[in-house]
Amino acid sequence: MSNLWKISGEGRSAVYLPGLDVPETPIPAELRREEEPNLPEVAEMDLVRHYTNLSRRNFSIDTHFYPLGSCTMKYNPKVNEVTAALPGFRNAHPYQGDELSQGAIELLYRMQEQLSAISGFDATSLQPAAGAQGELTGILMIRKYHEERGELEKRRKILVPDSAHGTNPATATMAGFQSKEIPSDKHGNIDLAALKAECDETLAGIMITNPNTLGLFEENILEVIDAVHRAGGMVYGDGANFNAVMGIVKPGELGFDVMHYNVHKTFTGPHGGGGPGAGPVSAGAALKDYLPGPIAYKKADGYELKQPPKTIGRMKLFYGNFGILVRGFTYISMLGAAGLRDVTENAVLNANYLKALVAEKFPAAYDRSCMHEFVTRGDIAPGIHTLDIAKRLIDYGFHPPTIYFPLIVPEAIMIEPTETESRETIEAFAEAMNKIADEAVNAPDLLHNAPASTAVKRLDEAGAVKKPVLRY
Amino acid sequence: MSFISNMPKDREIMLKKIGVSSVEELFKDVPADKRFPKVEMPAPLSEPEILLELSRLSAKNASAECYDWFLGGGVYNHFVPSVIGALITRGEFLTAYTPYQPEVSQGTLEAIFEYQTMISELTGMDVVNASHYDGATALAEAAIMSVRSTRKRNKVVLAPGLHPEYRDVIETYFQGLDMELADGEIDDQTAGYIVQNPTWTGEILDVKAEAAKAHDAGAMLIVHTDPISLGVLEAPGACGADIVTAEGQSLGVGMNWGGPMLGIFATTEKNIRKMPGRIIGETVDHNGNRGCVLTFAAREQHIRREKATSNICSNQGLAALSAAIYLAALGKSGFRKVAELSWHKAHYAASEIGKLDGFSLKTKGHFFKEFLVETPVAAERIFAQLKDKFILPGLPVSRLGGADNELLVCVTEVNSKEQIDRLVAALKEVK
Ligand SMILES: Cc1ncc(COP(=O)(O)O)c(C=O)c1O
Numbered sequence: 001m002s003n004l005w006k007i008s009g010e011g012r013s014a015v016y017l018p019g020l021d022v023p024e025t026p027i028p029a030e031l032r033r034e035e036e037p038n039l040p041e042v043a044e045m046d047l048v049r050h051y052t053n054l055s056r057r058n059f060s061i062d063t064h065f066y067p068l069g070s071c072t073m074k075y076n077p078k079v080n081e082v083t084a085a086l087p088g089f090r091n092a093h094p095y096q097g098d099e100l101s102q103g104a105i106e107l108l109y110r111m112q113e114q115l116s117a118i119s120g121f122d123a124t125s126l127q128p129a130a131g132a133q134g135e136l137t138g139i140l141m142i143r144k145y146h147e148e149r150g151e152l153e154k155r156r157k158i159l160v161p162d163s164a165h166g167t168n169p170a171t172a173t174m175a176g177f178q179s180k181e182i183p184s185d186k187h188g189n190i191d192l193a194a195l196k197a198e199c200d201e202t203l204a205g206i207m208i209t210n211p212n213t214l215g216l217f218e219e220n221i222l223e224v225i226d227a228v229h230r231a232g233g234m235v236y237g238d239g240a241n242f243n244a245v246m247g248i249v250k251p252g253e254l255g256f257d258v259m260h261y262n263v264h265k266t267f268t269g270p271h272g273g274g275g276p277g278a279g280p281v282s283a284g285a286a287l288k289d290y291l292p293g294p295i296a297y298k299k300a301d302g303y304e305l306k307q308p309p310k311t312i313g314r315m316k317l318f319y320g321n322f323g324i325l326v327r328g329f330t331y332i333s334m335l336g337a338a339g340l341r342d343v344t345e346n347a348v349l350n351a352n353y354l355k356a357l358v359a360e361k362f363p364a365a366y367d368r369s370c371m372h373e374f375v376t377r378g379d380i381a382p383g384i385h386t387l388d389i390a391k392r393l394i395d396y397g398f399h400p401p402t403i404y405f406p407l408i409v410p411e412a413i414m415i416e417p418t419e420t421e422s423r424e425t426i427e428a429f430a431e432a433m434n435k436i437a438d439e440a441v442n443a444p445d446l447l448h449n450a451p452a453s454t455a456v457k458r459l460d461e462a463g464a465v466k467k468p469v470l471r472y
Numbered sequence: 473m474s475f476i477s478n479m480p481k482d483r484e485i486m487l488k489k490i491g492v493s494s495v496e497e498l499f500k501d502v503p504a505d506k507r508f509p510k511v512e513m514p515a516p517l518s519e520p521e522i523l524l525e526l527s528r529l530s531a532k533n534a535s536a537e538c539y540d541w542f543l544g545g546g547v548y549n550h551f552v553p554s555v556i557g558a559l560i561t562r563g564e565f566l567t568a569y570t571p572y573q574p575e576v577s578q579g580t581l582e583a584i585f586e587y588q589t590m591i592s593e594l595t596g597m598d599v600v601n602a603s604h605y606d607g608a609t610a611l612a613e614a615a616i617m618s619v620r621s622t623r624k625r626n627k628v629v630l631a632p633g634l635h636p637e638y639r640d641v642i643e644t645y646f647q648g649l650d651m652e653l654a655d656g657e658i659d660d661q662t663a664g665y666i667v668q669n670p671t672w673t674g675e676i677l678d679v680k681a682e683a684a685k686a687h688d689a690g691a692m693l694i695v696h697t698d699p700i701s702l703g704v705l706e707a708p709g710a711c712g713a714d715i716v717t718a719e720g721q722s723l724g725v726g727m728n729w730g731g732p733m734l735g736i737f738a739t740t741e742k743n744i745r746k747m748p749g750r751i752i753g754e755t756v757d758h759n760g761n762r763g764c765v766l767t768f769a770a771r772e773q774h775i776r777r778e779k780a781t782s783n784i785c786s787n788q789g790l791a792a793l794s795a796a797i798y799l800a801a802l803g804k805s806g807f808r809k810v811a812e813l814s815w816h817k818a819h820y821a822a823s824e825i826g827k828l829d830g831f832s833l834k835t836k837g838h839f840f841k842e843f844l845v846e847t848p849v850a851a852e853r854i855f856a857q858l859k860d861k862f863i864l865p866g867l868p869v870s871r872l873g874g875a876d877n878e879l880l881v882c883v884t885e886v887n888s889k890e891q892i893d894r895l896v897a898a899l900k901e902v903k
Contacts, residue, residue, distance in 0.1 A: 001578070004586060004800055013806040015553045017813065021889040025819035027812070031676060031838060033706045037593035041803035044555060051583070051797060055564035058579035062563025068572075075475050076567050079519055085557070088530030093543050094730030095867050096534050100859065103532030104729050117513050129605035129731070130786040132773070143648055166773035170783035176648025179778045217501035249502045250509050264786065272560075273568045273580035274602060274750070274789025276732035292644070313644040317546065317608045317637050317719075318730025325731075330526065336516030339474040345495045346476045352498055353486040369490075369498050391575070400573050405774070422477040423486060454575040456763035464755035464767040468744065470599050471589035 001057070001455075002050050004040035005472060014044035057455060058273070059399040065425050067354075069373045069402035069414025070165065070213055072243050072265035074347075079334075080268060080327035089326050094318040098304050105303035108319060109296035111280075111329045118332075118340060119242075119259060120250025121282035123308070125291040126320040131240055132167040133315055134260025134279030135207070139175040140312045141258055141283065141290040142205045142234040148310070151232070155204040159228075161190050163214055163406045168207045168238060177204055184408055188216040188366040190224055199231035208256070209238040211245070213406040213414070214366055215351065215373035225255035234258070234287065242266045243418070244348060244372035247341025258283040263321075267328035278324040294319065346419035347372040350426055354417050357430035361437035365409045373416035375409050381440035386411040388447035389436055395446075395453045396432035536727065538862060540891040542821075544842050544882025545867040546607075546635050546672065547730055550700060550722045550810065551886050556797050560790055570750070570786070574765045581764035584789065585752045587796040594702045594799075595716040596709025597738035601749035603787040604735025607719030608641035611666065611696050613748045613782055614715040614737065615642055618664025618692040619651050620781075621746045625663035627652045629691070631682060633671025636872045638696070662691040664715075669697055669708070673869075673880055674818075674842030675835050676705065683712030699723055699736065699795075700884075701840045703811025715739045724798025725791045734791035744768055748782030813885035814841045817892065821883045824896045831899065834878060842882045844869070847902075851879040854902050863898050 042050070059066065066073040084090070088103055098105060112124040128134040139158065146152040158172040160179045172179035180198060185191040190208070206228050211217045218224060225235050237251050237259030243266045245251070251259050263269040264277035271277070283291055292315045294305040305319065335343065348371050355364055355374045362376040378386025390400035390413070402414040417426055439446045451457065478486070483495070492498060499507060517525060541549045560566065564579060571577030571584075588600040604610035615628045628651065630639065639653075646653055658665050665686040669677045679695060686693040694715045695708035700722045708716045720734030721727070739747055745768065753767030773780040799807060822843045826833045830848030847854055851868030858865045866881035883892065 001582065008803075011805060013803040014555060014801040015551075015803075015806050017551070017806060017809055017885060018888065020813060020816060022817050022820035022892070024816050025823075027704055027815055028838065031705055033702070033704065034710065035707075036804060036808065037590070037702065037707075039590060039593060039802070039804045039807055040800045041805070042800065044801070047797070047801055048555060048559065050800075051559045052562070054579040054582055055559070055562045056579065057577075057582070058564040058568045059573075059576035060564045061567035064576075066569065068569055071569050073567075073569060077475060079522065081561055081566075082523065083526045086527060086530035087535040087537060088533035089526075090726055090728060091535035091537055091549075092533045092729040093536070093541075093547055093549070093727050093864075095543060095545050095547070095871060096864065097855070097871070100534035101729065103529035106532070107526075107529050114513060117511055120509070129609070129788075130784075132783045132785045133605060133609075136783060140644065140647055165785075166775070166777050166780065167783045167785050169778035170773035170776070170780040173778045173780070174645075174648070174783050176650070217499075219501050222503055245502075247511055248499050248508060249506050250511075253506050253509060254503070262786075270566045270790075271569045271786075272788075272790030273565055273577075273793065274570045274584075275786040276605070276788045276791060277786040312647065314637060314640040315609075315644055316641060316731075317606045317733060321605075321731040322729045323732050326526070330522055333514070333517050333525070334519070334522050335474050337511035337513040339516050340511070342474045342476060346474070346478050348498050349478065349483060349486055349490075349495055352490045352492075356489050356491070368501070369492070371498075390573070394573070394576055399576060402572075420475050420477070423482040451575050456575055456578060456761050457757040457759055459574050459757050459763045459765050460755045461765050461767065464753040464765050465770075468741075468767065469754035470744075470751060470767075471585070471592045 004042060004050060007046055008041040010041060012041040012043050014042060014047045064397060064399050065421060065429055066399040067401050067415050067417050068399065069416040070240055072416060072418055074268060074418035075420035076268045076270040077331060080330050083330045084323045084326045102302050105296045105305055107329055109298055109303050111325060112296060114332050115261060115280055115282055118246055119282050120252025121284050123288040123291060124280055124282040125293055125295045126280045126325055127292050127315050128260065128279035128281055129316050129321050130275060130277040130279045131260055131262045132171060134281045135167055135171040135238060136174055137281045137292055137315050138236045138258040138260060139171055141287050143175055144290050144312050145234060145287055146204055154202055157202050158204055159198055159206040162408050163212050164207060164209060165213060188214045189219050192220055192223060195224060196227050199227050203231045203233040205234040205236055207236045207238055209241060211241050211371040214375050215370040216366060216368060217371055221254055240265060241372060244344060246344040247337060248344055252284050258287045263324050263328040268331045269324040269327050276321045276324055278321040278328065343419050350417040350419060350421055354415060354426050354430055358433045361434050373414060375412050375414045377409060377411045378413050379411040380437055384440045384444060384447060386413055389413065391450035391458065392436045392447045393432060394451035398429055398432060540863040540894055542866045542881050542883060542895060543864045545880050546719065547727050548722045548882060548884060549727060549886055550884050552724050552726050553801050555801055556724045556794050559797055560794055565793060571766060574763060578763060581752050583793050583796055585764045587792045588752060590796060590799045591736055591738060594699055595738045596707030597716050598741040599744055600738040601747055601751050603789060603792040604737055604749060605788060606733035606735045607717060608638045610717040610735030610737045611638055612642045612645035614694045614717050615664050617746055618694060622663035625661050626650055627654055627661045628664040628666060629654050629658050629662050631667040633675060634666060634668045635672035658685060658689040658691055662689055664694050665691045666694045669695055670701055670840045673835055673844045674839040676838040676840055679708060679711035700811055700814060703808045704815060720795050723795035725794050732788055732791050734788050734795055745771060746781060747771065749784055750787060810885050817887055818883040821881060821892045825899060828900055841884060842880060845879045845881055847877045847879050849902060850876045854879060857902055858898050861898055863895055865895060
């Protein structure tokens, strides 16, 4: 692998900048930096080669099946890249004013309407930048709701099921609440008795992922929501798994008060090796006035941006990760209501099919039909761990599933195939899983030494902490 | 079609293997009376239709290439080299997830490691994380970190000159926390002192003096900066900053109507364990070959849950990649040149505007790239008149709660002398 600094030569650059066409104004010496930043110096072709070759060291959706549970690694349509790069979106400025931004504001307005329609909520803010920020948004809205009713002092507790993603309890803390863990029952649902025991006057709300991170739909969802509401609590929906319910059920109709979406999962925003995402938040009647913004409104002669009446304020600068929203809007507009239901049906079908194909060697942790993903375990033979299975899958040309999450299943393997994979791909993956199960017994070293096919092998993560090297 | 390859025949085979007769049966856990609701949405659009529809919406927005563009105020029209778009849209970068599996993510990991190195060079700080949502959320998290790292202090003080929307975001992040945001003087309750340099109206401050003030009172100095300014101005790390944040949108990310942006976050080595966000580190594999991994994960939500330093998970990875390519593409001399061109052109514009009757420079002292102008008529009026001449003259600061007669003018390396002269001529004719 090339190192940009090692291939540098003094004075090289890959950018052709305009010359100086105005009189010079000397920069005072006392302001000048003493040491120049040591940036690489390469010509354009060497730069392109370097990054092109780097890119080839990644697995990605475009190159490999990527069944990363909870992450919805579905195909990201190329038309999205074209629409997001349109000059009026790409080269527009957030302060050019409503009059010069009518196209962008109209897009926001229409996307707000689309999301509210699919989820059964009253209003939507597209401002949050990712799922975790959507969560913080929702919990701050719940906080303000209790504050305005004079109940915030006593309502200090946010319930979080033990299957929840780490961002949920971390969010409760960032919003100033105590997070209280609720156990799951033996069917993978929230334990109702444990939940009801916590439903008292100190309850601020609950964060529910439905289907949960086991890929299971909460069988008692109506009872759970009712118990929380009766105690005066509010219900937050973590919509990371929304791909499993589009056109199947509207969270707003189930009684959720507020929910986020991950546009970079459900609505084909590319994940970009870490982000950017977009985490819009929708709310029902009780909370919609607290949404962050500004958000888009329709007026007699066009569209405008305004803060909702009792807004919690701004979650970030401007109007959200607009470029990602354009991609999501493109996708939703092309699919429509029927297309989105089709997505969900096939996502759930693919997951159940894969679950059936590996059931003998990798039984699901809970014996129920799953939604868009399922969880199994990797400790299938003596001395074999989930990590070994994951790394061996790389040798078969597959990106590993999510591993060691959710925490309530030991040695968890969480598999989400998504709807865009073909039956053949799913069968090939199942075949690899089943072969690996045999290898685990007959040739365990193949697993322990995996991956054998990559440029770098298993990396020493403990060493990275012990002797931190965080830059060249 | 929904980008799905399952055909009725495939579905039949799959259902049979699963042991159900229809897809509907897979949803029996959903309460029956809420199942399969009617969803009212516009009819789906084909690819040519959506392209036409969005081209039309796009055309209703002003975009920078059609104007003489002097609008900044936190988002800047710096040049984005073509090579960035070509590289970041490669599917291998674009459609990869967070690099949880290092053996098959070395491309992303190595690129972010380069990003950390280059931002460390710019800011003069030891440790850089893999990004935040934008400059304001990076700054809010820095403020929270200062309180959490300073015993028994809960106040964060803002020096004058912080962008108003940044202040709003910090206020939102503080809502549920036992932390206080205050203007003015540092006291013995102050955990963090925030200085934006250059200020949001372009003024260059004496950061070393601000650092002394903060440190004398036992507070951390948090500097929020414009990364382009660091092509010429002293690095905040060399001035004594404990945390540096910046909006990295100028580094090849583009304007995107304000998003995606790039939140830059850097600090000193002793603060690593208190930092929010992902960090990439170097290590070796079992053959001794070099590779990169996500590291210091024990701070993060997926391990620490309610005790994590932050809830951040997805960040702005692709924007960080853009910044790395941008800095590597410009190189030492190119990066300095962007800053110098912006400096000279902004000063030329300021001096020409300052000569106009009724206009005067409000920004005192040294400034970088942006300056505040006092205008003879309301700045909104000027904006309205000049936009019809395809000139966006700057930001009327009244849009952010500022005075009516003030215009914030921004000049970068993309503005030619000809454009600046047109702006000056048009301002002269303002009624
Ligand atoms: C269940 C769940 N909740 C929340 C999140 C956080 O979303 P984001 O990474 O967009 O912040 C994720 C993503 O990994 C998730 O899987």
